[in-house]
Amino acid sequence: MSVTTPAPRLHWIVTTHWVIRSVGFPIVLLLLAIHLWGQEPPLWAWVLLGVQFLLYPHLIYLRARRAGNPRQAELQHLWLDSFLFGAWAAWLGFPFFIAFALFISSAVNNAIFRGVSGIFWAIGLFAAGALLGGTLGGWQFQPQESTVVMLIFMLGLSVYLLSIGVLAHRRTLALRKTRESLRARESELQALNGALSERLHEIERLQVELREQAIRDPLTGMFNRRYLQSTLEREWARCQREKLPLCVALLDIDHFKQINDRYGHGAGDQVLIRLAQLLNDAIRREDLACRYGGEEFLLLLPGMGADVAYERAQVLRQAFAALEIWVNGARLSLSLSVGVAVAPLHASEPDALIHQADLALYAAKAQGRNRVLLAEVGWAGGP
Numbered sequence: 001m002s003v004t005t006p007a008p009r010l011h012w013i014v015t016t017h018w019v020i021r022s023v024g025f026p027i028v029l030l031l032l033a034i035h036l037w038g039q040e041p042p043l044w045a046w047v048l049l050g051v052q053f054l055l056y057p058h059l060i061y062l063r064a065r066r067a068g069n070p071r072q073a074e075l076q077h078l079w080l081d082s083f084l085f086g087a088w089a090a091w092l093g094f095p096f097f098i099a100f101a102l103f104i105s106s107a108v109n110n111a112i113f114r115g116v117s118g119i120f121w122a123i124g125l126f127a128a129g130a131l132l133g134g135t136l137g138g139w140q141f142q143p144q145e146s147t148v149v150m151l152i153f154m155l156g157l158s159v160y161l162l163s164i165g166v167l168a169h170r171r172t173l174a175l176r177k178t179r180e181s182l183r184a185r186e187s188e189l190q191a192l193n194g195a196l197s198e199r200l201h202e203i204e205r206l207q208v209e210l211r212e213q214a215i216r217d218p219l220t221g222m223f224n225r226r227y228l229q230s231t232l233e234r235e236w237a238r239c240q241r242e243k244l245p246l247c248v249a250l251l252d253i254d255h256f257k258q259i260n261d262r263y264g265h266g267a268g269d270q271v272l273i274r275l276a277q278l279l280n281d282a283i284r285r286e287d288l289a290c291r292y293g294g295e296e297f298l299l300l301l302p303g304m305g306a307d308v309a310y311e312r313a314q315v316l317r318q319a320f321a322a323l324e325i326w327v328n329g330a331r332l333s334l335s336l337s338v339g340v341a342v343a344p345l346h347a348s349e350p351d352a353l354i355h356q357a358d359l360a361l362y363a364a365k366a367q368g369r370n371r372v373l374l375a376e377v378g379w380a381g382g383p
Helices: 012-036 043-066 070-091 096-114 116-137 147-215 225-241 256-263 265-282 306-321 350-366
Strands: 246-253 288-293 296-302 336-343 372-374
Touching: 012 043, 012 070, 012 096, 012 147, 043 070, 070 096, 070 116, 096 116, 096 147, 147 225, 225 246, 225 288, 225 296, 225 350, 246 256, 246 265, 246 306, 246 350, 256 265, 265 288, 265 296, 265 306, 306 336, 306 372, 336 350, 350 372
Parallel strands: 336 372
Antiparallel strands: 246 296, 246 336, 288 296
């Protein structure tokens, strides 16, 4: 299946100069005919004048339309205009105002699109054309021209230059309108970009909140069991690498169900929140306190040995018992049971370490609650 390549977009200078040439060149031909009337120029001169000022505008327009770069093709045509105008000016004997009008019109066109360099190009090409025209015409020098021709050329040149000014003004207005439109679009894009940036920040904030919600207990704000799993594996690897102990303390509120049944779940929630605050205030920066489930809490204590962990658990048990939580005028009686296990003394794997702490907690419950028990070497699941 063949793919059709779209034709290059026709530049505005191509159509503009085609209109100018189509209107202006026949008028120039008429004026030249008036100037030459009575001089009996040869037939070939009339033919060439007809081709130059009647067919030429349309031929170069068709060439520009078919060119791969229409704008560049039209700029080449402006060079050709300068060259041909110089040739005609010399062949005519350099009639003063006619030669001046032909030169200045082509120079202005080149200057508009090429600046100062365009003026020098126009001078050079006009001179080259004059060299050719003078050679063919015998280098006649007849600067005189009739007053009628001079006045008409003055009028035509004035109209042409004024038309250039009007065209430049229209282009300026079009550019200003385009610029204002671009500024308006830029403002819209900036506003959209600002709104998008705000939405992205909001999305990022919500993502952070969602991540926090995924790893936080909604009641106490503590880390949850999901976060514990990743942290335990990481700390286990680090403590093994650095030859440090890793301690787990599993805490359970004694008779918590009775508190809920007797005083309501609101009182139970208050007890959980106060214990969470107590644990968060007591741990070190490298420790982790999380809600393990229900009324159970877990402390992960990297680098802490069994004796120190045991003493720390005793302090927490006593501090919890000293909390003053009043419900309906009655102070709640609170106590904790705590099981403590330390790796590598009690376990050789992360899950086994928690299991050993859980066994110690179960033993503390069995022995009457409100106490701290250290796991014993040789319990099931130990190393």
